[in-house]
Amino acid sequence: MDQVEFISGRTRIYGIVGHPIAQVRSPEMITAELFSRGRDAILIPIHILPADVETCVPQVMRIQNLDGLVFTTPFKQIACAFADELGAQALAVGAINALARRSDGRWVGDIFDGLGCVEAFRRRGHSFTGKRVMLIGAGGAGSAIGVAVAHQSPAVLRIFDIDSARAASLTEKVRRVDPRIEIICDQPNVDGIDILLNASPVGMLDDPRMPIAAETIPGNVVVFDAIVKPEETKLLRIATAGGCETIRGREMMRGQIAKIVDFFLV
Amino acid sequence: MDQVEFISGRTRIYGIVGHPIAQVRSPEMITAELFSRGRDAILIPIHILPADVETCVPQVMRIQNLDGLVFTTPFKQIACAFADELGAQALAVGAINALARRSDGRWVGDIFDGLGCVEAFRRRGHSFTGKRVMLIGAGGAGSAIGVAVAHQSPAVLRIFDIDSARAASLTEKVRRVDPRIEIICDQPNVDGIDILLNASPVGMLDDPRMPIAAETIPGNVVVFDAIVKPEETKLLRIATAGGCETIRGREMMRGQIAKIVDFFLV
Numbered sequence: 001m002d003q004v005e006f007i008s009g010r011t012r013i014y015g016i017v018g019h020p021i022a023q024v025r026s027p028e029m030i031t032a033e034l035f036s037r038g039r040d041a042i043l044i045p046i047h048i049l050p051a052d053v054e055t056c057v058p059q060v061m062r063i064q065n066l067d068g069l070v071f072t073t074p075f076k077q078i079a080c081a082f083a084d085e086l087g088a089q090a091l092a093v094g095a096i097n098a099l100a101r102r103s104d105g106r107w108v109g110d111i112f113d114g115l116g117c118v119e120a121f122r123r124r125g126h127s128f129t130g131k132r133v134m135l136i137g138a139g140g141a142g143s144a145i146g147v148a149v150a151h152q153s154p155a156v157l158r159i160f161d162i163d164s165a166r167a168a169s170l171t172e173k174v175r176r177v178d179p180r181i182e183i184i185c186d187q188p189n190v191d192g193i194d195i196l197l198n199a200s201p202v203g204m205l206d207d208p209r210m211p212i213a214a215e216t217i218p219g220n221v222v223v224f225d226a227i228v229k230p231e232e233t234k235l236l237r238i239a240t241a242g243g244c245e246t247i248r249g250r251e252m253m254r255g256q257i258a259k260i261v262d263f264f265l266v
Numbered sequence: 267m268d269q270v271e272f273i274s275g276r277t278r279i280y281g282i283v284g285h286p287i288a289q290v291r292s293p294e295m296i297t298a299e300l301f302s303r304g305r306d307a308i309l310i311p312i313h314i315l316p317a318d319v320e321t322c323v324p325q326v327m328r329i330q331n332l333d334g335l336v337f338t339t340p341f342k343q344i345a346c347a348f349a350d351e352l353g354a355q356a357l358a359v360g361a362i363n364a365l366a367r368r369s370d371g372r373w374v375g376d377i378f379d380g381l382g383c384v385e386a387f388r389r390r391g392h393s394f395t396g397k398r399v400m401l402i403g404a405g406g407a408g409s410a411i412g413v414a415v416a417h418q419s420p421a422v423l424r425i426f427d428i429d430s431a432r433a434a435s436l437t438e439k440v441r442r443v444d445p446r447i448e449i450i451c452d453q454p455n456v457d458g459i460d461i462l463l464n465a466s467p468v469g470m471l472d473d474p475r476m477p478i479a480a481e482t483i484p485g486n487v488v489v490f491d492a493i494v495k496p497e498e499t500k501l502l503r504i505a506t507a508g509g510c511e512t513i514r515g516r517e518m519m520r521g522q523i524a525k526i527v528d529f530f531l532v
Contacts, residue, residue, distance in 0.1 A: 002520075003294035004301065006272060009311045010288045021331060022276045028269035035270065044310060045275045047330035059325035064313035065287060254268075 012041040013065055014264065017057060017079075018072035021047035025228075025253070026070050033261045043070070050074060057082055061099075061107065068100040068264045076111070076140060083109030092147040092173050095140065098260045110263060113141050114148025116256025117197070117224065120247050123255065126195075126222055128152035134193045136160050136211045137200030138170040141226050145199050146170045150177040158184045158193070161200070188212040190221060196239075198225045203233040210235045219243030226252055278307040279331055280530065283323060283345075284338035287313035291494075291519070292336050299527045309336070316340060323348055327365075327373065334366040334530045342377070342406060349375030358413040358439050361406065364526045376529060379407050380414025382522025383463070383490065386513050389521065392461075392488055394418035400452075400459045402426050402477045403466030404436040407492050411465050412436045416443040424450045424459070427466070454478040456487060462505075464491045469499040476501045485509030492518055 014034070016026040022045075030043040046069075048056050053075055060066065061082065071079040076095040080086060083099055087110030090096045096109035121128065131154045135146055138161035146159065150173075157174060161167040167185045174183055188211060190196060202211040204227050214235050217223060223239040228249040236246040280300070282292040288311075296309040312335075314322050319341055326332065327348065337345040342361040346352060349365055353376030356362045362375035387394065397420045401412055404427035412425065416439075423440060427433040433451045440449055454477060456462060468477040470493050480501050483489060489505040494515040502512040 002298060003291075004272070004298045005294070006270070007293040007297055007308060007310065009282075009290035009293055011293065011311060013310055013312075016275075024275035025269075027273040027275055027277065028271070031273055032268060032270045042273060042308075042310070044273065044279055044308070045277060045331055046279075048328065049330060052325075052328045056325045056328045059318075059322045060329070062314065062318045062322045063326070064315060065311055 007042060008040070010040060011065075012039070012067050013063065014041060014043040014068045014070070015046040015060070015066065016043060016070040016072060017046045017048050017053070017075055019048060019050055019074060021045045024072055026257070029253070029257050030070070030261060033257050037261065037265065039265070041067070048075075053078060054081075061101075066101075068098065070260065071097050071099065073140070080109060083107050086110065089114060089144070089147055089151075092177050093144050095144070098263055100264050100266070102266070111144050112256045112259045112263070113252075114144035114146070115259045116252045116254075117145045117226070118148045118152060119255030119259055120224070120251035121222075123251070124245070124247060128154045128195065130155050131194040132156040132192060133195045133197060134158040134160075134189060135197045135199060136188050137198060137226075138163075138166040139199070142199035143170050143173060145197060145226065146174055147177055149197070150174040150181060153178060154181060156182045156184065158186045158189060160186055160188050190217050193221055196221050196223045198227070198233075198235055201227070203227055203235055205229055208234065210238070214238035215242065217242055217244055222247065224252070225249055228253060273308060274306070276306055277331075278305070278333050279329065280307060280309040280334045280336070281312040281326070281332065282309060282336040282338060283312045283314050283319070283341055285314060285316055285340060287311045290338055292523070295519070295523050296336070296527060299523050303527065303531065305531070307333070314341075319344060320347075327367075332367075334364065336526065337363050337365065339406075346375060349373050352376065354417075355380060355410070355413055358443050359410050361410070364529055366530050366532070368532070377410050378522045378525045378529070379518075380410035380412070381525045382518045382520075383411045383492070384414045384418060385521030385525055386490070386517035387488075389517070390511070390513060394420045394461065396421050397460040398422040398424075398458055399461045399463060400424040400426075400455060401463045401465060402454050403464060403492075404429075404432040405465070408465035409436050409439060411463060411492070412440055413443055415463070416440040416447060419444060420447060422448045422450065424452045424455060426452055426454050456483050459487055462487050462489045464493070464499075464501055467493070469493055469501055471495055474500065476504070480504035481508065483508055483510055488513065490518070491515055494519060
């Protein structure tokens with residue numbers, strides 16, 4: 001093999017910045033999405049240490065053929081400082097996970113975790129408008145999901161986090177997005193809800209627990225779990241057995257990737 | 267297509283730094299060489315402006331999964347400043363084109379243009395030891411070739427450059443490598459030589475000229491042209507017609523790529 005076909009001197013570069021980096025899926029998935037849109041572009045992993053991020057990222061952004069960055073843990077908050085301008089979701093959440101160079105040289109940041117969840121529901125034919133939603137988890141992913149859902153005008157948003165300060169903080173963010181939404185800070189509770197969203201880490205990997213007693217969920221509730229590994233969490237498995245429609249973290253990830261590539265290619 | 271196969275969060279990153287960058291061939295060729303050695307690693311184009319290079323490159327070197335850089339025009343000299351340690355070729359030439367992170371975190375630089383030429387000859391079964399060599403061109407590539415050839419103990423090295431100061435400078439470098447070599451600064455001259463090396467840009471792209479009257483080259487002379495485009499220069503075409511064995515710039519590039527990847531993977 002004298003040369004590979006997928007990269008050359010003309011290839012445009014994107015990167016995902018995180019610490020650690022080996023576990024990220026954006027390189028293979030966003031590169032595939034860029035290819036599917038006919039772009040000569042790839043997304044590479046960029047492992048930057050927390051102590052280096054403030055000096056290193058602005059210089060990486062000086063690379064002329066680098067057109068955008070994705071940020072993952074633990075850099076989603078600090079990455080706001082690298083943007084010249086923030087989108088509506090990012091302003092509400094206080095974090096970004098994508099930063100794109102515009103044709104005028106300005107860098108625009110926004111967060112797509114929550115938009116990916118909304119997009120996953122849209123692809124299944126579901127809207128949040130007027131719905132009663134229970135959200136479990138108000139950390140990074142949960143806040144982004146709460147804000148994105150709030151932009152869709154649900155009737156009720158119940159929020160639970162084991163850290164009540166995080167639940168209170170997300171309540172404030174949601175209120176600023178749309179003061180008409182009825183917000184209830186509550187224990188996990190499925191009474192009278194239409195949609196259940198798990199954005200907590202409970203059930204991840206080998207964790208045998210569930211964020212809520214899945215056996216009690218009525219069959220008309222749509223159940224979403226942001227967890228990506230395993231693809232089908234215990235929560236989703238039991239909800240499916242109980243007759244619920246379920247939406248997986250992988251679908252949110254696909255929705256998010258489509259939205260991020262839209263944002264990169266504006 | 268949900269994902270591509272050639273990149274993930276675990277992929278190690280190399281880059282080629284230059285200005286401009288679109289014309290470089292290292293991304294497809296070095297990536298192919300890394301793959302052929304079973305590595306999960308790619309080399310990307312990194313376009314850095316000359317005004318940014320001194321601040322940007324040291325920060326790019328802080329990326330933890332970036333293991334090496336290639337430097338091309340106009341950064342081969344300034345890149346020496348980024349190395350903690352320089353190899354023998356780099357010290358003699360005063361430039362580097364590859365910089366590798368060692369396991370102890372130190373960055374080692376060296377230049378492989380000239381070694382690539384020597385490697386191309388070796389792969390054809392030719393050595394420079396004891397030979398009488400005419401070298402045309404003592405710029406960046408010519409100096410690197412002159413120094414690499416000098417390490418092989420030729421008997422005679424004739425050097426020509428249209429800029430006599432460059433020829434004089436290379437003469438000094440060759441003398442420091444091996445004072446026993448007879449050095450002649452001369453017009454292009456094929457009398458009594460074994461090997462003719464063109465490292466000047468004469469004959470590149472649509473340039474119809476030749477660096478020397480190829481019709482006069484005896485059939486026993488091995489003729490090398492560092493020019494990559496066109497693959498067969500007018501010099502090589504006429505030398506071939508005259509019975510000479512010829513070696514192309516593409517072969518030097520392949521030899522160089524093998525040597526750079528050896529250096530990266532030490």
